[in-house]
Amino acid sequence: MKTTTLGANGPRVSQLGVGAMSFAGVYGDATEAESHAVLDAAREAGVTHIDTSNVYGMGRSEEIIGAWFAARTGARGETTIATKAGITQKDGKRAFDNSRAHLESELDASLKRLGVDHVDLFYVHRLEAERPVEDTAEGLAAILKTGKTRAVGLSEVAPSTLRRAAAVMPIAAVQSEYSLSTRAPELGLVQACRDLGTSLVAFSPVGRSFLTDAPFPHDKAQGLVFTKANPRFLQPNYAANIAATDRFRALARDRGEPAAALAIAWLIAQGDQVLPIPGTKSRTHFAELVRGTEIDLTREDIAAIEKVLPVGWAHGDRYSADQWVGPERYS
Incomplete structure (x- = not known):
């Protein structure tokens, strides 16, 4: 690994x-046994980083x-565990609280x-917009001193915000x-992370299933909490995204690799500071993801991948208007 x-x-x-x-059922029901099976498979494969949050399934x-x-x-001693906080509710609506008191609690x-x-x-x-980063x-520095965490991070922030916090x-x-x-x-965050020695932990590295051999069928996507409102899973965008990624699946198939493995290999090739954290409740799919760490792509391989999926190929925004509440946009 x-x-x-x-x-x-x-x-x-x-x-x-x-x-x-995925353990919290966001992409369909997941039992504790299925989740533990994935964690067992991760341990067997030498995967030592687990990422979660207080709001995943509450x-x-x-x-x-x-x-x-x-x-x-012995599992805890072999594992780096990460979690998050800062998303809350106010008057029945999603809100954000970055105060030290809230985060530590x-x-x-x-x-x-x-x-x-x-x-x-x-x-x-998620950042609380009204509070300077x-x-x-x-506040994070004070929490760090308590020993309750060994390191701190930010999620869904702009490069300029990262640089301000890192100062x-x-x-x-x-x-x-x-x-x-x-x-x-790639419009600044990759570069800022590289400059500052900050890891870029990449979630949804297989495009919420589009970059796999088994993308969610449209009817299933419309029954899932996140994808039913996501622009990339709404028609006509959904059909266009399936057509685009069919080319990628064909490329992976020609190379004898699972599409998910090729997507992970491409991401890891972007730099040592990039750490993909795919989610799954399937040991079979997890094995495909692990395979991605074993593939060393050449420049020619990367060029072939980016020829079938050039920058900007995806149809639809990555979030709906409601889903964009919290993440920082930047260019």
Whole structure:
């Protein structure tokens, strides 16, 4: 398993991680047994990084991981665990709170669900627009001193925001959607992470199924919480995206590789600081994702991939108007 450094001076971690949002049923029901089977497969493959959040299933994802730690002797010591906080509710609507008091209180609850005394990485999940990021960074620095986390990060932020926060304290990781279907991070975030020694933790690295051999059928996508409102899964965008990614699936098939593996290999080829965290509840699909870490792409390979899926190929915005509340746009 390829490894990389988490942040400028952090521990060595597998370059592939496990995104545990899938454990909370966001993309369909997932049992604890299925989730534990994926975590067992990850452990067997040398995947040492697990990413979750307090809001994934309102703590359900963390509880599943905590139960796995409790049942597997030595698993916690072999694992880098990351969680997040900062998303809340106000007057029945989604809101954000980056105060130290809120973040630390939520972290305490996460530690209890996970059954651990600290996490290795704690993110601000979404920025509170009214609070200067410098103030948020100072709060994270104070939490870091408590020993409840070993490092801190930010999620869905602009490159300029990362640089402002890093001027206050080291930011070990930034989490952002990044894949062949979402290449906005190349407009400054990839470069800022490289300059600062910050890991770029890439979620949805296989394009929410579009970059796999089994993309969600349209009827299934319309029954899932996230995709039923997402522009890329609405017609006519959905059909256009399937047609575009059919070319990618054909390329992968010609090379004797799963499409998901080729998508992961392309992402890892973007730099050692890039750490994909795909989510799945299937051991078979997880094996395809792990295969991506074993493929060393040449310049010619990358050119062939980007010929069938050039920058900007995807039809539809990556988020709906409601889904864009919280993430920072940048160009």
